[in-house]
Every structure is written in structure tokens, then in C-alpha cells.
Amino acid sequence: MIKKSLWLGVVASLSLGGCATVEVNPRDLDNRVQLPLSVTNPSPGGAVTSKVVIFEVDTSNAKVAKESEAGSSIQFALDGYINEAGAELVDRNLAAKLKDEVIRAEMGGAGAYQGAPVADYAVRTTVTGASFGAEFKEASRWTDDDGKTHVTPASCNYASRVGLSVDVYTVPELKRVKSLRGTGSTSASEDARNSNCSKGGPSLVRRAAEDAVYEIQEELKAFLAPTGYVLHGFETAEGKYILKTTLTKAIGAKEGKGVRIINVTEEGDRYPIGEGKIATPLVQSGAFVVVDEETISRVRIGDEVRVDHSCSIMGCKLDQTLGMK
Incomplete structure (x- = not known):
């Protein structure tokens, strides 16, 4: 019985964590963080779909x-x-x-x-x-x-x-x-x-x-998964770090979904530099992504952003049942 209760507790906490989103008011994003430019994509725009x-x-x-x-x-x-x-x-x-x-x-x-x-x-x-x-x-x-x-x-x-x-x-x-x-x-x-x-x-x-x-x-x-790009970085009054990206709902972005941020070198090599989570609301011009301080310190304007479609430790089927997919 204890094992069953523990498992149900894990499921509940993971499902709540997986669905939780950070709410962002775009009008409050007036403190722009000065991010360096990507060597390979200094003027990003749109997204690349296959x-x-x-x-x-x-x-x-x-x-x-x-x-x-x-x-x-x-x-x-x-x-x-x-x-x-x-x-x-x-x-x-x-x-x-x-x-x-x-x-x-x-x-x-x-x-x-x-x-x-x-x-x-x-x-x-x-x-x-x-x-x-x-x-x-x-x-x-x-x-x-x-x-x-x-x-x-x-x-x-x-x-x-x-x-x-x-x-x-x-x-x-x-x-x-x-x-x-x-x-x-x-x-x-x-x-x-x-x-x-x-x-x-x-x-x-x-x-x-x-x-x-x-x-x-x-x-x-x-x-x-399509590739979006980092456009800007912001710091909120509460100390949260937000990236403006070109990911949209039409290409798989979803509130609460995780994303992976990738830096592309001049030689074409790709290096993951951090992760984030898509904030609420998901606006038409492109998703806001919440990241931590360590991640934003590595981010460059023009870095790639891709929706993370991996499943939790509970597996894809249970994720889908709980609304996490």
C-alpha cells in the first residue's frame, strides 16, 4: 500500500510539474538583456520547417x-x-x-x-x-x-x-x-x-x-521538429529570464512544453547550451521561453530553439493521459 501511495504521489507531482507554466506579460518585458550575436545567424527571422x-x-x-x-x-x-x-x-x-x-x-x-x-x-x-x-x-x-x-x-x-x-x-x-x-x-x-x-x-x-x-x-x-531562433532576451522585475523566440503554435510550440537551445559554430557544429520552458501566453509572433541565469549567460541572438518531444520517466503513454504531451 505504501509503494502504491508513493507511486501515485510521484505521478501527481510530475503531472502537475509537467503542466505548470510561467505566465509572462509581454508589456512588462522592458528590461532587455544584451545578448551577443550568433556567428552563423546574427539576424534571425522566422523558423525552418521540414x-x-x-x-x-x-x-x-x-x-x-x-x-x-x-x-x-x-x-x-x-x-x-x-x-x-x-x-x-x-x-x-x-x-x-x-x-x-x-x-x-x-x-x-x-x-x-x-x-x-x-x-x-x-x-x-x-x-x-x-x-x-x-x-x-x-x-x-x-x-x-x-x-x-x-x-x-x-x-x-x-x-x-x-x-x-x-x-x-x-x-x-x-x-x-x-x-x-x-x-x-x-x-x-x-x-x-x-x-x-x-x-x-x-x-x-x-x-x-x-x-x-x-x-x-x-x-x-x-x-x-522545426527549428526556431532566439530573437531577444529579457529580465523581469521578479528576476526571471525570458527569451523571445520564433517558435509558434503552428510548428509545434505549446504552453508548458520544454525546449532545447543550441549554439551553431562557424564550422557548423551544434552544441546544446541549455533548456527552457514555453511560457503563457503563446503569442502569434513567437513563444516566450523561460530559462535560468546560467542558460541565458550562454545564449546568443540567432541560437536555435527546438521543442523537446521527449517523454518523462513515466513514459509517453502516461504523459499523454495526464495531458503532458
């Missing part, structure tokens, strides 16, 4: 997934997560030739796309394996120490498992720059009148496929 095309999911090597039409569920889930990341989705019908070139490059052929510049990245997804099983369990009865008889009805137990690979290629170079592997599983049980357990196979396989996508979504969103 155009992404997602090819139709390949289920040809997984009969169970193909028969269950799991490809559509995977496609829908990928679309949603990439959209959440703030990337721009491109109509895959505009990139039929691009898909052929990606396949050629993967097979060791010449690798460069010569067609129209429809996207920055291409995502190819393959279901590497899928299974579904059903088991009938007969009814049973047992008697407790008080002599009371308990009956467990007959049941059908179902389970499905799906594995997939998600590969991201640059366009037009067709260089694979990200390779993710996910495995999803799900199970279900129902009372049975007879031993013919044959219900729900396709829906369970689709749920397992969605679970496999969920397993890789955190890393995929982090890779495709």
Missing part, C-alpha cells in the same frame, strides 16, 4: 498485417505524429517517382532524385513481421478456505505482435539519415461459449501496429 513525404506502408513481407490492413493504421499514426512535430506533410501522390528512386538507392543503385523538389525528407515504412494468436481456456472452479466455490468462465485469449522499420531519407540526395525500429503488442480476452476463438483478429493486429508506431514516435518527432 517538408516530409510518407510513402505507402509496405506490408508485402507480413501476410497477417496485409490481410488486416494494418498499413492504413500505421500511415494514419505516422501522419499524426509528424504533424504534431510541426513538419509539413506533402501529398505522396506528388512523389511517385521519388519512391522508386528511394527503393533503387536502398538496393544499392545510383542515388539522386532529379524530379521536382517536393520534399526535404522521405519516410519509408516496412512491416517486418506480424502475428496473431488465439487460445481457448476452459472453465475452471476452485474452493477457497471458507468453503466457497468460485467459477472462472471459459475464455478466448487473443494476442498480436507487429514489428516495423521506419527509414528517413534526405531529398534529393536519397541518403538514409535516420533508421528506427518499433515493436508493438496488444492482447484481449472475452468469455467464450465454445472453443471457436476467431474474433477480432484484424482489429487487434491494427492496434499492435499503432503501438509499434507509438514506440518510435518520440525519436521521429525530435528529428523532424
Whole structure:
């Protein structure tokens, strides 16, 4: 009981901490901190978003997934997560030739796309394996120490498992720059009148496929997250440090969300210099980000700012349930 109470306390404190935001009144930000200029981006503006095309999911090597039409569920889930990341989705019908070139490059052929510049990245997804099983369990009865008889009805137990690979290629170079592997599983049980357990196979396989996508979504969103920039720095009367950035709601910014701040050197190397949290309100011109004194001492105007899509120690699913994602 103590362990359960402790765990519930941790969940409550983390969920409150994850949702808490600092409120900023833009009209009170009149004490500007003099920040040095970035060597590579001294006059920042706007944000950089990626155009992404997602090819139709390949289920040809997984009969169970193909028969269950799991490809559509995977496609829908990928679309949603990439959209959440703030990337721009491109109509895959505009990139039929691009898909052929990606396949050629993967097979060791010449690798460069010569067609129209429809996207920055291409995502190819393959279901590497899928299974579904059903088991009938007969009814049973047992008697407790008080002599009371308990009956467990007959049941059908179902389970499905799906594995997939998600590969991201640059366009037009067709260089694979990200390779993710996910495995999803799900199970279900129902009372049975007879031993013919044959219900729900396709829906369970689709749920397992969605679970496999969920397993890789955190890393995929982090890779495709748009890049905003630091415009100004301020110190409030209460001693808080605020950065004005070009991150907006349209590209994934959300009140209370964490961000990572990155300095880019003249040689193109990237170094994380600190973290912050998006303040309330999230204004149309760009998010205000709360940072500590140590972080602002390292920040330069023009430094990159990216939304942090990583999950807490509780995991992505519980974060989403608690409204932290």
C-alpha cells in the first residue's frame, strides 16, 4: 500500500510539474538583456520547417498485417505524429517517382532524385513481421478456505505482435539519415461459449501496429521538429529570464512544453547550451521561453530553439493521459 501511495504521489507531482507554466506579460518585458550575436545567424527571422513525404506502408513481407490492413493504421499514426512535430506533410501522390528512386538507392543503385523538389525528407515504412494468436481456456472452479466455490468462465485469449522499420531519407540526395525500429503488442480476452476463438483478429493486429508506431514516435518527432531562433532576451522585475523566440503554435510550440537551445559554430557544429520552458501566453509572433541565469549567460541572438518531444520517466503513454504531451 505504501509503494502504491508513493507511486501515485510521484505521478501527481510530475503531472502537475509537467503542466505548470510561467505566465509572462509581454508589456512588462522592458528590461532587455544584451545578448551577443550568433556567428552563423546574427539576424534571425522566422523558423525552418521540414517538408516530409510518407510513402505507402509496405506490408508485402507480413501476410497477417496485409490481410488486416494494418498499413492504413500505421500511415494514419505516422501522419499524426509528424504533424504534431510541426513538419509539413506533402501529398505522396506528388512523389511517385521519388519512391522508386528511394527503393533503387536502398538496393544499392545510383542515388539522386532529379524530379521536382517536393520534399526535404522521405519516410519509408516496412512491416517486418506480424502475428496473431488465439487460445481457448476452459472453465475452471476452485474452493477457497471458507468453503466457497468460485467459477472462472471459459475464455478466448487473443494476442498480436507487429514489428516495423521506419527509414528517413534526405531529398534529393536519397541518403538514409535516420533508421528506427518499433515493436508493438496488444492482447484481449472475452468469455467464450465454445472453443471457436476467431474474433477480432484484424482489429487487434491494427492496434499492435499503432503501438509499434507509438514506440518510435518520440525519436521521429525530435528529428523532424522545426527549428526556431532566439530573437531577444529579457529580465523581469521578479528576476526571471525570458527569451523571445520564433517558435509558434503552428510548428509545434505549446504552453508548458520544454525546449532545447543550441549554439551553431562557424564550422557548423551544434552544441546544446541549455533548456527552457514555453511560457503563457503563446503569442502569434513567437513563444516566450523561460530559462535560468546560467542558460541565458550562454545564449546568443540567432541560437536555435527546438521543442523537446521527449517523454518523462513515466513514459509517453502516461504523459499523454495526464495531458503532458
